[in-house]
Amino acid sequence: GEDVEQSLFLSVREGDSSVINCTYTDSSSTYLYWYKQEPGAGLQLLTYIFSNMDMKQDQRLTVLLNKKDKHLSLRIADTQTGDSAIYFCAERISPAGAGSYQLTFGKGTKLSVIP
Amino acid sequence: EAGVAQSPRYKIIEKRQSVAFWCNPISGHATLYWYQQILGQGPKLLIQFQNNGVVDDSQLPKDRFSAERLKGVDSTLKIQPAKLEDSAVYLCASSLVALAADEQFFGPGTRLTVL
Numbered sequence: 001g002e003d004v005e006q007s008l009f010l011s012v013r014e015g016d017s018s019v020i021n022c023t024y025t026d027s028s029s030t031y032l033y034w035y036k037q038e039p040g041a042g043l044q045l046l047t048y049i050f051s052n053m054d055m056k057q058d059q060r061l062t063v064l065l066n067k068k069d070k071h072l073s074l075r076i077a078d079t080q081t082g083d084s085a086i087y088f089c090a091e092r093i094s095p096a097g098a099g100s101y102q103l104t105f106g107k108g109t110k111l112s113v114i115p
Numbered sequence: 116e117a118g119v120a121q122s123p124r125y126k127i128i129e130k131r132q133s134v135a136f137w138c139n140p141i142s143g144h145a146t147l148y149w150y151q152q153i154l155g156q157g158p159k160l161l162i163q164f165q166n167n168g169v170v171d172d173s174q175l176p177k178d179r180f181s182a183e184r185l186k187g188v189d190s191t192l193k194i195q196p197a198k199l200e201d202s203a204v205y206l207c208a209s210s211l212v213a214l215a216a217d218e219q220f221f222g223p224g225t226r227l228t229v230l
Contacts, residue, residue, distance in 0.1 A: 105157030
């Protein structure tokens with residue numbers, strides 16, 4: 001079955017880099033996502049990576065994908081206090097066949113940024 | 116562009132009572148999702164609509180949960196009767212379709228507390 005695993009907590013100092021890790025199980029996943037959730041808010045898509053890529057960079061965000069190990073990571077450079085939030089890794093699955101795509105989420109990693 | 120709207124934002128009820136949540140997706144989005152997010156966990160898909168048809172409701176507890184999307188726009192999710200374990204945030208999301216890398220846009224959620 002599908003399962004996405006993440007560490008639950010990460011604490012970093014302001015200005016340092018943060019690395020959030022995730023493992024997934026469905027080798028047929030075509031897209032993998034990182035979402036950010038701030039307190040009391042819905043999920044906001046940060047970035048995604050297609051499965052035929054091994055790296056994607058978007059300003060302060062770098063996503064690394066190791067498809068062989070089914071390992072995904074999100075690196076946030078120069079972490080700011082505004083980056084404090086819960087970060088969810090998600091994989092795209094197609095349980096009902098072609099034309100039906102869904103997301104399976106991990107439990108989220110709570111990032112705390114120390115000023 | 117207006118985002119996904121949900122109401123109410125908060126609801127407190129006693130067990131065995133009924134409750135309904137409403138979602139208005141982004142205009143033109145054909146696909147609508149309802150997720151349940153229990154505290155400390157990632158969102159879990161309950162039901163997925165494509166226009167006014169159900170694509171997947173395999174994780175919806177149909178003995179007490181129901182959802183509809185009349186006219187393929189707004190959607191309501193109902194719980195009748197509620198149990199203590201239904202306490203969670205109920206998130207609605209929408210996307211243009213459910214293909215390719217279509218982004219799911221999330222609403223702010225409805226926080227349900229069952230006493």
